[in-house]
Amino acid sequence: MLGIRGLLGAVADTMTCPLRPDDYWAIINPLWSRRELSGRVAKIIPETSDTSTVVVRPGRGWRGGLAGQHVSVGVSIECVWHRRTFSLSSPPGRPDGLIALTVKARPDGLVSRHIVHGLRPGQILRLGHPSGRFVLPDAPPARLLFVTAGSGITPVMSMLRHLAEGGAMPDVFLAHSARNASEVIFGAELRRMAARFPTMSLYEHHTRPTDGRPVARLTMAGLSAICTDLPERLAWVCGPRGMIDDAESYWRESGIGDRLVTERFHPVTFPGGQGGRVRFARSSRETTVSGDTSLLIAGEDAGVIMPSGCRMGVCHSCLAPLVRGQVRNLRTGEEHGIPGDLIPTCVSAPARDVDIDL
Amino acid sequence: MAASTHLSAGDIEELGEELDRLRAEVLASRGEDDARYIRRVIAAQRGLEAGGRLVMLASLLPPAWLAGTAMLTLAKILENMEIGHNVLHGQWDWMRDPQIHSTTWEWDSASPAAQWKYSHNYVHHTYTNVLGRDRDLGYSMLRVTPEQPWHPIYLAQPLYNLALAVVFEWGIALYDVEIEKAWRREKDLGETLNHLGSALMKVFRQGRKDYVVFPLLAGPAFLPVLLGNLTANISRNIWAHTIIFCGHFPGGTRTFTEEEIEGESRAEWYLRQLLGSANINGPAVLHLLSGNLSHQIEHHLFPDLPSNRYAQIAPQVRDLCERFGLPYTTGSLPRQTANVWRRILRLALPGATRPTAGETSSEPVTST
Numbered sequence A: 001m002l003g004i005r006g007l008l009g010a011v012a013d014t015m016t017c018p019l020r021p022d023d024y025w026a027i028i029n030p031l032w033s034r035r036e037l038s039g040r041v042a043k044i045i046p047e048t049s050d051t052s053t054v055v056v057r058p059g060r061g062w063r064g065g066l067a068g069q070h071v072s073v074g075v076s077i078e079c080v081w082h083r084r085t086f087s088l089s090s091p092p093g094r095p096d097g098l099i100a101l102t103v104k105a106r107p108d109g110l111v112s113r114h115i116v117h118g119l120r121p122g123q124i125l126r127l128g129h130p131s132g133r134f135v136l137p138d139a140p141p142a143r144l145l146f147v148t149a150g151s152g153i154t155p156v157m158s159m160l161r162h163l164a165e166g167g168a169m170p171d172v173f174l175a176h177s178a179r180n181a182s183e184v185i186f187g188a189e190l191r192r193m194a195a196r197f198p199t200m201s202l203y204e205h206h207t208r209p210t211d212g213r214p215v216a217r218l219t220m221a222g223l224s225a226i227c228t229d230l231p232e233r234l235a236w237v238c239g240p241r242g243m244i245d246d247a248e249s250y251w252r253e254s255g256i257g258d259r260l261v262t263e264r265f266h267p268v269t270f271p272g273g274q275g276g277r278v279r280f281a282r283s284s285r286e287t288t289v290s291g292d293t294s295l296l297i298a299g300e301d302a303g304v305i306m307p308s309g310c311r312m313g314v315c316h317s318c319l320a321p322l323v324r325g326q327v328r329n330l331r332t333g334e335e336h337g338i339p340g341d342l343i344p345t346c347v348s349a350p351a352r353d354v355d356i357d358l
Numbered sequence B: 001m002a003a004s005t006h007l008s009a010g011d012i013e014e015l016g017e018e019l020d021r022l023r024a025e026v027l028a029s030r031g032e033d034d035a036r037y038i039r040r041v042i043a044a045q046r047g048l049e050a051g052g053r054l055v056m057l058a059s060l061l062p063p064a065w066l067a068g069t070a071m072l073t074l075a076k077i078l079e080n081m082e083i084g085h086n087v088l089h090g091q092w093d094w095m096r097d098p099q100i101h102s103t104t105w106e107w108d109s110a111s112p113a114a115q116w117k118y119s120h121n122y123v124h125h126t127y128t129n130v131l132g133r134d135r136d137l138g139y140s141m142l143r144v145t146p147e148q149p150w151h152p153i154y155l156a157q158p159l160y161n162l163a164l165a166v167v168f169e170w171g172i173a174l175y176d177v178e179i180e181k182a183w184r185r186e187k188d189l190g191e192t193l194n195h196l197g198s199a200l201m202k203v204f205r206q207g208r209k210d211y212v213v214f215p216l217l218a219g220p221a222f223l224p225v226l227l228g229n230l231t232a233n234i235s236r237n238i239w240a241h242t243i244i245f246c247g248h249f250p251g252g253t254r255t256f257t258e259e260e261i262e263g264e265s266r267a268e269w270y271l272r273q274l275l276g277s278a279n280i281n282g283p284a285v286l287h288l289l290s291g292n293l294s295h296q297i298e299h300h301l302f303p304d305l306p307s308n309r310y311a312q313i314a315p316q317v318r319d320l321c322e323r324f325g326l327p328y329t330t331g332s333l334p335r336q337t338a339n340v341w342r343r344i345l346r347l348a349l350p351g352a353t354r355p356t357a358g359e360t361s362s363e364p365v366t367s368t
């Protein structure tokens, strides 16, 4: 049954054709468009010297998500839109309807630096819907372990806030690595939380303490001496590549690989393909790129509207059919090229000349 | 090979470099002001359209009918000319905004965007004014240059050109299907039927909106609203036809042969665009309502630069023309329109040589 709303919607569509009613609403307020989900920056909260939390009011059509998930965020920098993925640091379903992203400015990062240093309240961001499998199971396990470093705390913060909302924290061990105490993102809140819930243990690992000599990186072997029941805990790890590689091999070698969930902010890539000409059939655009440039970046730079989400090969938002040619998966180094194959453009580079149906 | 002029190969290369430099300057300075411009035009257009349709609901009162129809006509003109045409050229693709992008845009015109982009952006802008290649040269039905062999059917061209003006958007939609090419077996029949199908679908949707849904919504004002919408569509058609015909057909514009463009360099392509296009001078509002096709010369040199920049670079293009002794064809709208019609009337009859008598009207470049 179409229903009265559906019927009205269909009539409205015929009235605005070839546009959609939302294209008119968006002129008055971008947040009213369901077609292009947007959010308005409500507040920017500095966290550390290079990290800020952006509190956003999402527009109509925001569906919410689970603690630990990430969203694709579009930011206009000098009037050019750029997309990157950020984890939500807020718990799902805040009563005020706001969401929060926490972004660390990378030294030469285009988008992260703009968000931390250039974004102002009132500005509009474009949003995707939350996705990702770095989440808690429906029934949280009795004992949990979180291992994070730097901005890797963001998705975990969302989970911890979500757990704390219930008023009772399960048995949680959080190990977080940062340069020093003042560089710990959400440091004050985490310490307060650990003081409030006796079931929560917080271990801060400072590699460059303000008083004292540099300390070695946090390793899983080292951690197992501090968190002695580590193998019995269900673990979530999010941090730089070295930390995740270490965790994955540690858990695998301990034969408990199925008790570990990881989230990478940056794909592990195997560059080395030849590269070639990339033709975007539907947009009639063409460009030639090296063997370590993803089709996603190649397309964006050539002015093609490329769908994207996580930009690291996990969410499948960027899939597009291969028309012809050979592509190289940047995560596995594997080459393949069956016409019609759905290619994740964010982690595929041209092995030779390729045509993509975009 | 280049179109024949007094310029040496070296001169032409130099002209090309100057134009490339001009283009690079604009590319480097695109930014906030340009983005704000297109967003404001789009907002104004949507506001005018919604407002016009709203006012027209009261069109049992003649002033409301008049105001509503005028607003809707303006909105439709802006939508086709300054917004649709230019967005579909990719002039705003640099903003990477999926909402204002040549690959996602669809316009309120009978021709589906994809077909129009092929026949206009590719065929017309690449082979501008080349006999046998540029189908826009007379739109496969008019004799607009003496090199086209005469046929008795052209005796009627003044009449059917008038008719074309009235039904312009539908004419263009049909023309973009390239039925005559399928007839000559140059285009696959199945593909042609597909194109025809999507054009008819578009015509149906546009017609349903203007001639069924909105009139029905107006209840007792069914008929006035239908007539208002029809008036707006026809006025927009006549306006678009007028502006577009002033772009390449007034006296002073040149046509070329296929031999002339063989192995053409980028600089030579620039030269052909310069020689084959004509501007219209007038106030800023004329530029806006013509989608800046009043700067046809600048548009043909740089089809993908934002339209709001054409006025800004026009003096520099004109200076270049002066420096290289090239014509810069321009005139007021009434003058250029009269010029086009004189040509259409003259070429309805057999004969006529190039340039058609009494039509060498490219202005000396120093005049303003």
Ligand SMILES: Cc1cc2nc3c(=O)[nH]c(=O)nc-3n(C[C@H](O)[C@H](O)[C@H](O)COP(=O)(O)OP(=O)(O)OC[C@H]3O[C@@H](n4cnc5c(N)ncnc54)[C@H](O)[C@@H]3O)c2cc1C
Residues within 6 Å of the ligand: A070, A084, A085, A086, A087, A088, A102, A103, A104, A105, A106, A108, A109, A110, A111, A112, A113, A151, A154, A155, A263, A264, A265, A266, A310, A311, A312
């Ligand atoms: C699922 C997921 C969740 C994410 N969540 C967050 C988050 O909550 N907070 C946050 O600050 N960031 C997060 N990121 C990272 C974010 O998406 C961007 O990659 C990061 O902000 C850098 O973007 P940029 O435009 O500033 O850098 P760019 O200009 O794109 O890159 C600059 C340079 O840094 C390198 N680089 C970029 N990102 C990384 C990285 N993460 N590690 C190592 N090198 C890198 C690039 O290869 C390049 O050489 C997440 C990424 C993913 C995939």
Ligand code: FES
Residues within 6 Å of the ligand: A307, A308, A309, A310, A311, A312, A313, A314, A315, A316, A317, A318, A319, A344, A345, A346, A347
């Ligand atoms: S963007 Fe997520 S898989 Fe490519």
